[in-house]
Amino acid sequence: MNREDSLAKQPEFGTSASAWGLRYPGLVMGTGGKNEVKEFTGMWGLKPDADLVAFTETLSREVPVWGGPGKTFSEATTMLGLIRTARWFVARVQDFDGYALFFISQFDGSLDKYFDDFVLNGKENLLKIWGHCVGCPTGPDVTARDVVEYIARGQIKTLACYDVAPSLSIGQIYKAADWYEKTLKFQRAVANGGNLDEQVDAFFDELAQPYKPVLSAAMIDTDVGRHWQYEDLAERTGK
Structure with a gap:
C-alpha cells in the first residue's frame, strides 16, 4: 500500500477537540479505573535559521504565564495538575527537506482542556x-x-505508548505519596512510645490535611544545537 492509499483509508474520528483542527483523538490509556491518560504527538518543520x-x-x-512570579518551568507545570510527561526533540526528516521539531506529551483530562492550557501560556512564550x-x-x-x-495541525499518529498507572490521576498519585509519608511518620512515633490515643x-488530623504535589523536574540539554547526533545514525544502525 502506498502512502496516498494509506492516508485515504484513515478512519474519521469524532473528538471533542475538533475545534482545534485535530485529525485524531490520540491514544487513550486506561485500565477501567477512574482515570484515563491521553497522548499528543506532533511534528513541525524547523526553519533553517532556528536558534x-x-x-x-x-x-x-x-x-510560563500561568505560574506567576518566581516559579520555574517545572513548578509552574506541576501547578496544572495535568501533564504527566512531555518532551521535545529534533530529527532530520524528508518531509520538510531538513530538520523537524517533535513534541510528545501524555496528560490527564481531555484534549480540550490540554489545548486550553496551551493558550494560557500566552503568545510570546509559545512563539519562543x-x-x-x-x-x-x-x-x-x-x-x-x-x-x-498551528500546533494542533502538526499532530501525527502515535504507534504505541506506555504509562505506568493510567487509571490513577496525578492527584491520586500525589495523595498516595502524601499518605505513605504520613503513615511512616506515625509508625515511627508509635515505635518511640508515648500516648497512643494522642x-x-x-x-x-494529618491525613485530613491537603497533600502537597510531588516535586516535578525538567531535564534540558542547552548544548543540543551544537552537538548533532543524527548524521551517523545510518551507519550506527546498520544501513
Missing part, C-alpha cells in the same frame, strides 16, 4: 518554541489561539 540554544534556554529559564518552525503564525495581530491551532488523633 535551538534560545529554544532550550526558554524552557530552562523562562517562566514554535516560532522557530516553518509556517507558525507571527505578527502583532496573531493570538495565542492562532499559535495553538498519636492516633494526630495521625488522622
Whole structure:
C-alpha cells in the first residue's frame, strides 16, 4: 500500500477537540479505573535559521504565564495538575527537506482542556518554541489561539505508548505519596512510645490535611544545537 492509499483509508474520528483542527483523538490509556491518560504527538518543520540554544534556554529559564512570579518551568507545570510527561526533540526528516521539531506529551483530562492550557501560556512564550518552525503564525495581530491551532495541525499518529498507572490521576498519585509519608511518620512515633490515643488523633488530623504535589523536574540539554547526533545514525544502525 502506498502512502496516498494509506492516508485515504484513515478512519474519521469524532473528538471533542475538533475545534482545534485535530485529525485524531490520540491514544487513550486506561485500565477501567477512574482515570484515563491521553497522548499528543506532533511534528513541525524547523526553519533553517532556528536558534535551538534560545529554544532550550526558554524552557530552562523562562517562566510560563500561568505560574506567576518566581516559579520555574517545572513548578509552574506541576501547578496544572495535568501533564504527566512531555518532551521535545529534533530529527532530520524528508518531509520538510531538513530538520523537524517533535513534541510528545501524555496528560490527564481531555484534549480540550490540554489545548486550553496551551493558550494560557500566552503568545510570546509559545512563539519562543514554535516560532522557530516553518509556517507558525507571527505578527502583532496573531493570538495565542492562532499559535495553538498551528500546533494542533502538526499532530501525527502515535504507534504505541506506555504509562505506568493510567487509571490513577496525578492527584491520586500525589495523595498516595502524601499518605505513605504520613503513615511512616506515625509508625515511627508509635515505635518511640508515648500516648497512643494522642498519636492516633494526630495521625488522622494529618491525613485530613491537603497533600502537597510531588516535586516535578525538567531535564534540558542547552548544548543540543551544537552537538548533532543524527548524521551517523545510518551507519550506527546498520544501513
